[in-house]
Amino acid sequence: MHVAPEDxxxxxxxxxxxxxxxxxEEQRVLRADVGDGALHEHEPVDIDGAPxxxxxxxxDADALAAALRTLSAHALPVVVRGGGSRLxxxxxxxxxxxxxxxxxxxxxxxxxxxxxxxxxxxxTPLRTLREALEGSAWELPFDPPGARTTLGGVLATAAVGxxxxxxxxxxxxxxxxxxxxxxxxxxxxxxxxxxxxxxxxLMKLHLGGLGAFGVLVSAWLRLRPRPACVRVLSMALGSxxxxxxxxxxxxxxxSARAAALIDPSLAVALEPSRPASAGxxxxxxxxxxxxxxARDARLLGAGEASPGAIGRLRALQGETFGPVGLRFxxxxxxxxxxxxxxxLERAGAALLAxxxxxxxxxxxxxxxxxxxxxxxxxxxxxxxxxxxxxxxxVLEAAPPWAKRTRNVFGDTTEAAPLLRALEHRFDPxxxxxxxxxxxx
Amino acid sequence: xxxxxxxxxxxxxVVGAERCLVRPDELLPWECDGLTLHGSLPxxxxxxxxxxxxxxxVRACRRxxxxxxxRGAGTGLSGGAIALGGGVVIECAKLDRILAIDVENRxxxxxxxxxxxxxxxxxxxxxxxxxxxxxxxxxxxxxxNVAENSGGPHTLKYGTTTNHVLxxxxxxxxxxxxxLGSPTGWSPGVDLVGVVVGSEGTVGVVTEVTVRLTxxxxxxETLLAIFADxxxxxRAVGAVITSGLVPAAMEIVDRRTIDAVEASVYAAGLPRDAxxxxxxxxxxxxxxxxPQIERIRAxxxxxxxxxxxxxxxxxxxxxxxxxxxxxxxxxRLAPDLYVHDAVVPRAKLPEVLARIGEICDRRGLxxxxxxxxxxxxxxxxxxxxxxxxxxxAHVLAAGREILEACVxxxxxxxxxxxxxxxxxxxxxxxxxxxDLEAQHRLRDAFDPDGACxxxxxxPSPRFCAEANPNARGxxxxxx
Numbered sequence: 011m012h013v014a015p016e017d018x019x020x021x022x023x024x025x026x027x028x029x030x031x032x033x034x035e036e037q038r039v040l041r042a043d044v045g046d047g048a049l050h051e052h053e054p055v056d057i058d059g060a061p062x063x064x065x066x067x068x069x070d071a072d073a074l075a076a077a078l079r080t081l082s083a084h085a086l087p088v089v090v091r092g093g094g095s096r097l098x099x100x101x102x103x104x105x106x107x108x109x110x111x112x113x114x115x116x117x118x119x120x121x122x123x124x125x126x127x128x129x130x131x132x133x134t135p136l137r138t139l140r141e142a143l144e145g146s147a148w149e150l151p152f153d154p155p156g157a158r159t160t161l162g163g164v165l166a167t168a169a170v171g172x173x174x175x176x177x178x179x180x181x182x183x184x185x186x187x188x189x190x191x192x193x194x195x196x197x198x199x200x201x202x203x204x205x206x207x208x209x210x211x212l213m214k215l216h217l218g219g220l221g222a223f224g225v226l227v228s229a230w231l232r233l234r235p236r237p238a239c240v241r242v243l244s245m246a247l248g249s250x251x252x253x254x255x256x257x258x259x260x261x262x263x264x265s266a267r268a269a270a271l272i273d274p275s276l277a278v279a280l281e282p283s284r285p286a287s288a289g290x291x292x293x294x295x296x297x298x299x300x301x302x303x304a305r306d307a308r309l310l311g312a313g314e315a316s317p318g319a320i321g322r323l324r325a326l327q328g329e330t331f332g333p334v335g336l337r338f339x340x341x342x343x344x345x346x347x348x349x350x351x352x353x354l355e356r357a358g359a360a361l362l363a364x365x366x367x368x369x370x371x372x373x374x375x376x377x378x379x380x381x382x383x384x385x386x387x388x389x390x391x392x393x394x395x396x397x398x399x400x401x402x403x404v405l406e407a408a409p410p411w412a413k414r415t416r417n418v419f420g421d422t423t424e425a426a427p428l429l430r431a432l433e434h435r436f437d438p439x440x441x442x443x444x445x446x447x448x449x450x
Numbered sequence: 451x452x453x454x455x456x457x458x459x460x461x462x463x464v465v466g467a468e469r470c471l472v473r474p475d476e477l478l479p480w481e482c483d484g485l486t487l488h489g490s491l492p493x494x495x496x497x498x499x500x501x502x503x504x505x506x507x508v509r510a511c512r513r514x515x516x517x518x519x520x521r522g523a524g525t526g527l528s529g530g531a532i533a534l535g536g537g538v539v540i541e542c543a544k545l546d547r548i549l550a551i552d553v554e555n556r557x558x559x560x561x562x563x564x565x566x567x568x569x570x571x572x573x574x575x576x577x578x579x580x581x582x583x584x585x586x587x588x589x590x591x592x593x594x595n596v597a598e599n600s601g602g603p604h605t606l607k608y609g610t611t612t613n614h615v616l617x618x619x620x621x622x623x624x625x626x627x628x629x630l631g632s633p634t635g636w637s638p639g640v641d642l643v644g645v646v647v648g649s650e651g652t653v654g655v656v657t658e659v660t661v662r663l664t665x666x667x668x669x670x671e672t673l674l675a676i677f678a679d680x681x682x683x684x685r686a687v688g689a690v691i692t693s694g695l696v697p698a699a700m701e702i703v704d705r706r707t708i709d710a711v712e713a714s715v716y717a718a719g720l721p722r723d724a725x726x727x728x729x730x731x732x733x734x735x736x737x738x739x740x741p742q743i744e745r746i747r748a749x750x751x752x753x754x755x756x757x758x759x760x761x762x763x764x765x766x767x768x769x770x771x772x773x774x775x776x777x778x779x780x781x782r783l784a785p786d787l788y789v790h791d792a793v794v795p796r797a798k799l800p801e802v803l804a805r806i807g808e809i810c811d812r813r814g815l816x817x818x819x820x821x822x823x824x825x826x827x828x829x830x831x832x833x834x835x836x837x838x839x840x841x842x843a844h845v846l847a848a849g850r851e852i853l854e855a856c857v858x859x860x861x862x863x864x865x866x867x868x869x870x871x872x873x874x875x876x877x878x879x880x881x882x883x884x885d886l887e888a889q890h891r892l893r894d895a896f897d898p899d900g901a902c903x904x905x906x907x908x909p910s911p912r913f914c915a916e917a918n919p920n921a922r923g924x925x926x927x928x929x
Contacts, residue, residue: 124692124797147694168641181644182613189888197888198881201862203793205610205825207599207648208862208880209869209907210889214612214644218637235694264668264735301737341636345554368555368634401634419638424628428895429640435891447639 029054029061030107036084040066043080044073055109057089058102059410065091067111071188071196071227077110078225079194082439089443090221092133092163095156095328099167099406100220100446102413112162115227118142126233127185127202132162132226148233151177155328162226168218172323175366176267176297177234180217186230187213191223192437202230215432222447223436237267237297239304242319244281245312247271248289251348254365258344260294261366263306268295270323273361276373280322281315295320326362327371336374336385337407338392342399344368350399357391368401385412393420419447451536453493457514461496461538464506469497469544480521480539481532484586487788487836488529488871492519492539499544501619501627501657508655509625511538512901519903520655522562522594525586527789528870530597530650534905540655542593548572549658556663557616557633562593562656566600569661578663581608584866585774593656599648601866603699603773604731606824608664610866612647619658620646623897633660645892650868652903653896667698667733671743672760674769675750679725680704680819682753684799686728687823689749691796695742699731700824707776707818707831710783716775718768728755728823729773776820777831783816784833788845790852794861796826805855806830813844827865828856853879869907877909 054061153171186200199212261269396403517537583602617631631643810817
């Protein structure tokens, strides 16, 4: 679907796209090749303005490979879906005809408690993985927002939660992947061991690739030892630019597993009894050996946070702010957070920052249902702040009309031809999440 | 293969005659890398001084349809930095400047020819270091580390090169210069930095690397656990991993290696009656270490070990000198040394080591083991004399059997040395045809014409048919 930018109704999304249908012949071949029960029609699901009313859910990896061969052969573009927590990430899908669900590829295939590694299907909810590890010495090192999030979803979007400071990023934690490429080729990469340079690191293409280079079947993960002691502390840090230095020092304490600095307008969601005049809130989770946690807590000199604070922080990080808000994710150099923050505050943003990693979430509220000028202002403010911070900004959550006229990942880069070459080889028919990825 | 005269003229125009080597006697140092069994004389070696020269060299090679090979210090152990069948070696030794050390943001920007240890040395006054520490760190370069995704003893806690590279600049095989990643360490979309790290110099020539620097640990403790045999030492390693402790390093040195070390300049006073020693390093906040030491002591004692603690920095350095000098000391055992590299799940270490011992005993080969036990990263070393054709044949045949044993135990055929030419034709032990097809596609996207470091990493029917005539000894080996 091409939306002409000169059509004001199109620019604002006032034109409702019609729901694409599958012809009887398309239904027949998909059922024949993937399985009778694998194709369902349902109420349209809106993905950034693209309503999709059909879902193909292959029951196993072989059926997924068959599905992708058939989808490629019949040029049927799909949006890949796990738990559905992050379907709004990326540019709006263009031309997608149906959803391809990984939910049937679920279950823990192996948990090696001696080694601290686990293999599970891409459709497995993170909740199920955590349950499988209960009572063991290991914990799942993923904590992204979203109650329905699946393993495949967190890997395909490279999503992180507040504890990424201690856990690391998905790219640091995945040991091996089983993937089906766009044309149905099933390829494994990596392995189950904790150190491996056997061949190219294809895993990195899929972690954060938004499903553009293949659909995940399963993954081997490295687990983290469960800490002996966990404490969550909080303190007020005033509102001046001098707040960033102590926040960064706190976030870099050896046992800091999560550390966030939250502006007064958002901090009320974390500590409802807190007055806005209390300034910015620093929330730190310490985890590790008793002696280290005790020492770091002493150094920090903060009080205990209210119970459930990390969970509320996670919810705040993932909040989509309803139909008329924007959320940007910025990655900047930690020592420029003060300048970046000042720029965004001047533009009216509400901020949540993870100082140790330089991640910053900026929320903008829009005045009207269709406030194109407000979106432009926020977009420029986020872009300029990110540049000043030596990093980049991605528009993560926005009404579809606000995304349609821009690349949510920012400017096209010099790597764009390379990305096109990779897409062409891993998804020759261009059926996987068409147009969603970027930059470029 | 001789370089076309037009190409030589073009290269000289870029770097001048003094940095463009063409005489066979000049080219000899670039004939092989750390894997001396594989050799191939390049057609020319050029030594660029900046990225623009690199880009012009690559474009000149492409114009004259001549393959090119990026190279760092040449310490690699898989034959990855040789110009197979000729071609131009782009030697990055003169791209050796540390461009920036950003203390506040804990990162450094370096050219690829910067020596690994030199970066840590430069960062140390700021309380920082570069964590990946391959045993060759006094010579190997960051560019080479990026190509190989190098590890080292301390990767157990700190990870390998890929966990420390934030951004890259490289000249693609078509001569275009691109920047990938972000100094923030995050990527707005696809993680192309992660794809390039470990690609063994086959997707372009890296010209600048932004790396993460790590705070120096507040305190370090080093333990030496002395075991009756290597199997007990492996069991202790498994027990430590399962307990959830994450030491900075856990290294095993077996009896034959101890003998070689103690007879060499690296002698560290290791007990000659030991069947194996396990070196355990713990680092972190001072408060954390005493309880960890006690837990490690108990886990080792349960396997019959006696445990010594390094009393001071001098003793700690002595322990490590013995470990890092092990490969040099093995020069005492025989004229040649074949250093293998494979990884298995740590719980499988005892049975795999036993199997490797059987393989070498059956073939009458001298095996010693010194390895990154905490990662399950084995380095079975075979001492031999390449002039003995029969022995060489056994060494190579044993190598394949060792890799098969590791794969059968759920492992892989390289943990840190890479595939290069050495293991290219063993990739089928780990990956099926479809897995390899996906890897071919990746490489094709970067280098559709196969101009950049051809003949490495992936088996190809063409190269199999040629049976790699440049691999000395392989022609005599019934593989």
